[in-house]
Amino acid sequence: DSEEGVIVNEIDPADFGLETLGDYDVVIMNNVLSISPDTAKRLKRFVNGGGGLIIFSGDRVEASEYNQNLGGEEGILPAVLGEVATCEDEEGWTLQAARSDHLLAGLTARYPEKLLDAIRITKQIKSTPMEDGEVLITAQSGDPVLLSRSTGSGTVLLFTTTGNQRWNNLPREPLYTILLQQAVTMLTSDPDRLQLTVGTDAELPVSGREVGDSVSLRRPDSEESDDVRVIQNRDQPVAPVSFTEHGVYEIEAEDGKPGLVVAANVNADESNVRVVEGSVLANRLDPIGVQVLNRAGPIAGAIEDARRGRELAHLLLLLAIIVFVLQSVLARYFTNRIDREDSADLSVTLQMSQVAAARRS
Known part of the structure; x- marks a missing residue:
């Protein structure tokens, strides 16, 4: 909020069911004991609708319940959680950025080496990344410390260590504040820039409507409006919409009740275009006489070293x-x-x- 700044509400897990998640941009779960199926369903709906979720691990986390209710291909958890691992060295494991172009991985990679070496992890929950999960930061043990997973229009960030100093000294280091600030900024859901993708379903909030009302939905592939019945998703009245074509979808304003305009785009993740490793590309092109310059460093130097012929x-x-x-x-x-x-x-x-x-x- 431009006038009041960031508004933070601390909620007891027992009162979580009373909260309207649609009123929040980001939800942070810090060492929450267990996740009930009902809570998991609400969190999935919140994330798929564009919300941001940050999960910190801890000694109270029941990994099996997290995996069962939040994990899996249909879930939102970036990894399958395992057992708690303890570093045999009293100093703990160091941190390092994973090979990723993600914003948070880039911040860690650019962080001064001496300051990064001062951060130590003594305990963490071992995890196996999901197929669509992305590892952003790893420990010296090789296990992920921070993972990300995008689902629907939202994103989930998972820390496999604590948000306090019980399992690490991260909170006393500047990187901790930098990561949280950038994470919240990245996860903040702004309805004016909500990104929806073709081939998915979403429940769009419709203010001022009652359950059972009909709203007029104008699709990009039709000149006429469709009537959509308003339903309740427990938190608020919504209009279920299936995005079949890319373009602008508009819920028309009626009788002083506000309308809503959103855009659906094609999901670029469905493309099979991938970055090919230099060694693999060289093996493929070598039979036809194409030489691949496969080395680190400036490309100009690689070209000069591999050049053949006379000056x-x-x-x-x-x-x-x-x-x-x-x-x-x-x-x-x-x-x-x-x-x-x-x-x-x-x-x-x-x-x-x-x-x-x-x-x-």
């Missing part, structure tokens, strides 16, 4: 000098020739003048 700069310079000398010789030759012809013409003219003078005398 033409010296040869061209030599040819230019030869042409210049030849031009000078030819210029001198033709200049001398012109001078000789002019001298001969002058002698003939003088002789003719002398003959004419003799005749007159």
